[in-house]
Amino acid sequence: MQTIRYILVGLGNLGRRFCEVIAEKDALLxxxxxxxxxxxxxxxxxxxxxxxxxxxxxxxxxxxQAGDSVAAYPGVGRLGWDALSLVEAADxxxxxxxxxxxxxxxxxxxxxxxRTAMRKGMHVVTPNKGPLVVAYRELHALAKAQGxxxxxDGTVAGGLPAINLxxxxxxxxVVECIEAVPNLVTGYVMDLLADGVPWDEALALARDEGxxxxxxxxxxxxxxxxxxxxxxxxxxxxxxxxxxxxTRAGIVTVSAEALVAARRRGQCYRLLARAERQPDxxxxxxxxxxxxxxxxxxxxxxxxxxxxxxxxxIYGVITAIIDEPNPIPSAMTMLRDVLDIYx
Amino acid sequence: MQTIRYILVGLGNLGRRFCEVIAEKDALLxxxxxxxxxxxxxxxxxxxxxxxxxxxxxxxxxxxQAGDSVAAYPGVGRLGWDALSLVEAADxxxxxxxxxxxxxxxxxxxxxxxRTAMRKGMHVVTPNKGPLVVAYRELHALAKAQGxxxxxDGTVAGGLPAINLxxxxxxxxVVECIEAVPNLVTGYVMDLLADGVPWDEALALARDEGxxxxxxxxxxxxxxxxxxxxxxxxxxxxxxxxxxxxTRAGIVTVSAEALVAARRRGQCYRLLARAERQPDxxxxxxxxxxxxxxxxxxxxxxxxxxxxxxxxxIYGVITAIIDEPNPIPSAMTMLRDVLDIYx
Numbered sequence: 001m002q003t004i005r006y007i008l009v010g011l012g013n014l015g016r017r018f019c020e021v022i023a024e025k026d027a028l029l030x031x032x033x034x035x036x037x038x039x040x041x042x043x044x045x046x047x048x049x050x051x052x053x054x055x056x057x058x059x060x061x062x063x064x065q066a067g068d069s070v071a072a073y074p075g076v077g078r079l080g081w082d083a084l085s086l087v088e089a090a091d092x093x094x095x096x097x098x099x100x101x102x103x104x105x106x107x108x109x110x111x112x113x114x115r116t117a118m119r120k121g122m123h124v125v126t127p128n129k130g131p132l133v134v135a136y137r138e139l140h141a142l143a144k145a146q147g148x149x150x151x152x153d154g155t156v157a158g159g160l161p162a163i164n165l166x167x168x169x170x171x172x173x174v175v176e177c178i179e180a181v182p183n184l185v186t187g188y189v190m191d192l193l194a195d196g197v198p199w200d201e202a203l204a205l206a207r208d209e210g211x212x213x214x215x216x217x218x219x220x221x222x223x224x225x226x227x228x229x230x231x232x233x234x235x236x237x238x239x240x241x242x243x244x245x246x247t248r249a250g251i252v253t254v255s256a257e258a259l260v261a262a263r264r265r266g267q268c269y270r271l272l273a274r275a276e277r278q279p280d281x282x283x284x285x286x287x288x289x290x291x292x293x294x295x296x297x298x299x300x301x302x303x304x305x306x307x308x309x310x311x312x313x314i315y316g317v318i319t320a321i322i323d324e325p326n327p328i329p330s331a332m333t334m335l336r337d338v339l340d341i342y343x
Numbered sequence: 344m345q346t347i348r349y350i351l352v353g354l355g356n357l358g359r360r361f362c363e364v365i366a367e368k369d370a371l372l373x374x375x376x377x378x379x380x381x382x383x384x385x386x387x388x389x390x391x392x393x394x395x396x397x398x399x400x401x402x403x404x405x406x407x408q409a410g411d412s413v414a415a416y417p418g419v420g421r422l423g424w425d426a427l428s429l430v431e432a433a434d435x436x437x438x439x440x441x442x443x444x445x446x447x448x449x450x451x452x453x454x455x456x457x458r459t460a461m462r463k464g465m466h467v468v469t470p471n472k473g474p475l476v477v478a479y480r481e482l483h484a485l486a487k488a489q490g491x492x493x494x495x496d497g498t499v500a501g502g503l504p505a506i507n508l509x510x511x512x513x514x515x516x517v518v519e520c521i522e523a524v525p526n527l528v529t530g531y532v533m534d535l536l537a538d539g540v541p542w543d544e545a546l547a548l549a550r551d552e553g554x555x556x557x558x559x560x561x562x563x564x565x566x567x568x569x570x571x572x573x574x575x576x577x578x579x580x581x582x583x584x585x586x587x588x589x590t591r592a593g594i595v596t597v598s599a600e601a602l603v604a605a606r607r608r609g610q611c612y613r614l615l616a617r618a619e620r621q622p623d624x625x626x627x628x629x630x631x632x633x634x635x636x637x638x639x640x641x642x643x644x645x646x647x648x649x650x651x652x653x654x655x656x657i658y659g660v661i662t663a664i665i666d667e668p669n670p671i672p673s674a675m676t677m678l679r680d681v682l683d684i685y686x
Contacts, residue, residue, distance in 0.1 A: 021657060025515060032581075033514075153512075159658045161512035168511075169496075169504035171376075171682040172368060172675070238375075297664070300643070314364060314675040315502045317666035321640070322659050329659040332515070336658070339514040 001034055004342060005052075005092040007041040008060075009083040009113050010099030013210070014127055014154075015044075016064040017331035018098070019057035025335065033343045041090045043083035045099075047071025050078075050090055087113045087120075094341070096334050097126040101218070101227070103243075107134040114139060118146045125337040127154025127330060129227045133243060136234045151337035152235075156228040157182045157306040159329020160322035161336065166236030166310055173312040175237045178275040178283075180308045181298050182228035184324065185211045185219045186251045186271035188303045190289065194259040194269065210327065221250035222271060222287040229273040229285055236310070237275060239283045247286040254289045267291040270298050297321075344377055347685060348395075348435040350384040351403075352426040352456050353442030356553070357470055357497070358387075359407040360674035361441070362400035368678065376686040384433045386426035388442075390414025393421075393433055430456045430463075437684070439677050440469040444561070444570070446586075450477040457482060461489050468680040470497025470673060472570045476586060479577045494680035495578075499571040500525045500649040502672020503665035504679065509579030513655055518580045520654040521618040521626075524641050525571035527667065528554045528562045529594045529614035531646045533632065537602040537612065553670065564593035565614060565630040572616040572628055579653070580618060582626045590629040597632045610634040613641050640664075 008015055022037060029035045039057050041050040046069035049055055055073060063072055071079040087095060095117035099110045107130030114124050114131050124143070126132070131139060132152055143150040156162045157180060166178070181187060188211050192202035206212035218224050226246040233241035251271055262269055272290040275283040292299040297309050297319040307321035322329065351358055365380060372378045382400050384393040389412035392398055398416060406415055414422040430438060438460035442453045450473030457467050457474050467486070469475070474482060475495055486493040499505045500523060509521070524530060531554050535545035549555035561567050569589040576584035594614055605612055615633040618626040635642040640652050640662040650664035665672065 025657075028517070029515065160661060161508060164512050165504060165508060165663075168683065169507050169679060171686060172372065172678040174371070294637075294643070300637070314368075314671055314678070315665075316668065316672040318503060318663065319665075320508075320661065320663045322661050324659045328657055332657040335515045336512060340511065343514060 001030065001036055002342070003036045003038055004094060004338065005038050005040045006094040006096055006338070007087060007090050007092045008039060008096045008098065009043045009087065009110070010097065010128070011042060011044040011060065011064045011070055012098070012100055013213070013327050014331040015098040016061050017328050018096070018334050019061035021328060021332060022335065023058045033339065035342055037338065040092050041086050042070045043081070043086045044070050047077060047079040048081040048083065048086040049073035049076045050086060051076040052091065083109050084112050084116060087116045092122060094123045094125060094338060097124060097128055097131070098334065099128055101128060101130045103130050103133065103227070107131045111135060115142065118142050118148050118150070121146060121148060123149045123341050125151045125334050127152065127333055129155045129231060132231050133227045136231065137240060149341045151340055152231070153337050154330055154333030155231050156180065157308055158184070158322060158324045159333055160306055160308065160320055162232065162308040162320060163235050165318070165320055166232065166308070170236065170310060170312055170315060173314050174277070175310060175312055176277050177311040178232050178236060178308065179298070180229065180232060180273040181270045181301060181306050182273055182308070183219060183224050184304060184306060185216070186225065187301060189220065190251055190254070190259055190269045191303050193256045194263040196260065199256070220252055222248045225271050225273045225287045229275060229287060232273070233275045233283055233285060237277070237283055239275070241283065241285055245285050249288045251289050262291040267293055268299055268301065270301060272298070344373065344379055345685070346379045346381055347437060347681065348381050348383045349437040349439055349681070350430060350433050350435045351382060351439045351441065352386045352430065352453070353440065353471070354385060354387040354403065354407050354413055355441070355443055356556070356670050357674040358441040359404050360671050361439070361677050362404035364671060364675060365678065366401045376682065378685055380681065383435050384429050385413045386424070386429045387413050390420060390422040391424040391426065391429040392416035392419045393429060394419040395434065426452050427455050427459060430459045435465060437466045437468060437681060440467060440471055440474070441677065442471055444471060444473045446473050446476065446570070450474045454478060458485065461485050461491050461493070464489060464491060466492045466684050468494045468677050468684070470495065470676055472498045472574060475574050476570045479574065480583060492684045494683055495574070496680050497673055497676030498574050499523065500651055501527070501665060501667045502676055503649055503651065503663055505575065505651040505663060506578050508661070508663055509575065509651070509653055513579065513653060513658060516655040516657050517620070518653060518655055519620050521575050521579060522641070522652040523572065523575060523616040524613045524644060524650050525616055526562060526567050527647060527649060528559070529568065530644060532563070533594055533597070533602055533612045534646050536599045537606040539603065542599070563595055565591045568614050568616045568630045572618060572630060575616070575651070576618045576626055576628060580620070580626055582618070584626065584628055588628050592631045594632050605634040610636055611642055611644065613644060615641070
């Protein structure tokens with residue numbers, strides 16, 4: 001039995017769900033992989049808790065569910081102890097970095113936590129796009145130099161292993177084109193608008209359903225899809241793209257009338273992220289709302305589905321789609337990534 | 344630069360295509376992965392060739408294209424030298440075992456070649472279902488004992504990484520259900536029958552198109568799908584299934600009238616391979632022609648598409664589909680597998 005000591009930074013939707021589910025997986029992980037996952041530290045925006053003997057993830061989840069900080073964890077929680085200080089202080093094997101995307105502030109505190117963890121010799125697993133969009137190449141070089149692993153399968157298309165499939169199973173291929181519907185909220189909202197639901201009401205419904213967070217501009221203006229496309233281009237096509245390379249239009253650029261008319265034609269609008277190989281070997285990156293016919297691989301995507309299409313020279317055209325009725329698959333990509341490192 | 348010395352056994356559709364394409368990948372493999380793949384031995388049913396300085400895969404492909412045996416390879420080809428003797432004699436790092444499925448003769452000569460290669464310390468890559476259906480557990484135990492790798496991503500659904508996705512990206516999950524359309528020919532023929540094409544003509548067209556080989560009974564009676572389901576159940580659900588566990592009906596059990604009627608209802612028949620988890624933790628395995636509605640993940644599969652659907656507890660429902668217009672993706676799974684071992 002190998003014990004893996006991990007720290008979890010970020011206890012929002014993903015971090016909390018991870019805590020809930022990981023406890024239920026304890027027996028399976030021991031039996032199937034000979035692994036014991038021990039949560040030794042956890043941090044949210046208000047504080048942190050650290051215990052070398054292990055925190056109870058169920059109790060952490062309960063605190064968050066009740067609106068408390070993990071700083072309220074009995075005995076070992078400390079208000080105001082920030083995530084970076086926890087990573088610096090903790091003795092652990094892996095950092096799970098699940099703090100919210102924060103590109104306006106240089107992807108902090110996630111980026112610093114990741115750098116610090118790797119410098120300490122820890123592996124890093126993160127579904128947080130921010131640090132990878134800001135510093136994809138730097139973080140990979142650092143991981144290589146430190147001899148640690150960096151896994152981020154959860155950054156694109158929720159629980160769909162879009163990164164893994166593209167980066168591992170397309171090895172040896174030239175990727176001619178990447179197409180992705182890498183988030184739920186944009187399709188969800190456009191489908192409601194096509195139903196005739198007014199904009200404000202559609203946003204409210206998406207928020208109630210848990211697919212829209214914050215004021216929505218990050219998603220609705222296409223930034224989220226663009227960030228995911230940047231990660232796909234780097235990881236799958238080995239193209240050093242940045243956000244500046246993405247031609248971007250959000251779903252705010254499509255009128256409700258256009259959505260209704262497309263529906264009548266049997267088409268389905270989706271915010272399509274696309275990287276197309278150019279004659280010079282580079283890629284043209286775009287994020288655009290597109291009306292898709294039923295014969296397009298995404299032409300019949302449901303409201304809770306995301307997907308990716310890889311067009312390659314030697315592996316044909318590969319489509320992968322996930323039905324993600326709740327955020328658990330997105331959260332559990334952190335388990336997938338941990339097991340990818342250790343089993 | 345690392346040189347990987349490999350032997351290729353079986354120079355039918357897959358082996359020959361591999362030889363054609365691998366030569367074109369030489370520069371990419373050197374540049375991207377620092378690897379040089381050197382074909383040192385090749386065998387078909389009539390003979391073999393072996394050269395420690397390397398055979399030219401293009402020349403091997405040309406011999407086969409011309410209807411010759413690789414035994415005709417200038418200088419180093421030997422008529423009547425069989426594959427097993429080549430594996431025993433050769434000094435190589437990896438065996439690519441691409442001989443035809445031959446379950447009636449205990450999956451030979453593939454099975455013996457694989458066992459021998461592993462005992463010699465060679466890694467093994469194979470798209471040949473036979474040895475895995477006959478000896479899945481034994482071969483995996485042998486690989487582990489020998490400290491070598493056994494990769495077989497090409498055994499199911501052609502170039503779709505169905506095995507890789509299921510075995511690696513679902514780690515930590517309970518797989519509730521596996522559904523697969525793991526071959527082309529059955530759907531291809533049923534679509535033609537639904538078009539009103541007579542049975543014999545449909546088979547002839549499938550044969551012309553290269554999707555049907557031999558007399559077709561292996562595919563049309565559902566044996567091919569059953570064999571692939573056995574491999575999926577073992578690799579993805581860790582269930583020690585054998586062919587005897589599969590309830591099997593081939594497409595010969597569906598009338599042309601039923602196919603035409605389904606088409607009129609907007610349904611698409613596919614030979615569906617299914618493994619469903621049972622309350623006792625085991626799986627019920629079946630292969631049955633099924634009429635699928637457009638909202639089923641396979642309900643709009645094209646004639647050159649195959650796919651797999653994994654229903655899991657923590658990763659949602661994941662569908663993967665491949666468009667495979669020719670056998671190159673199936674053949675190039677051998678490159679995917681080699682790179683999975685070495686990069």
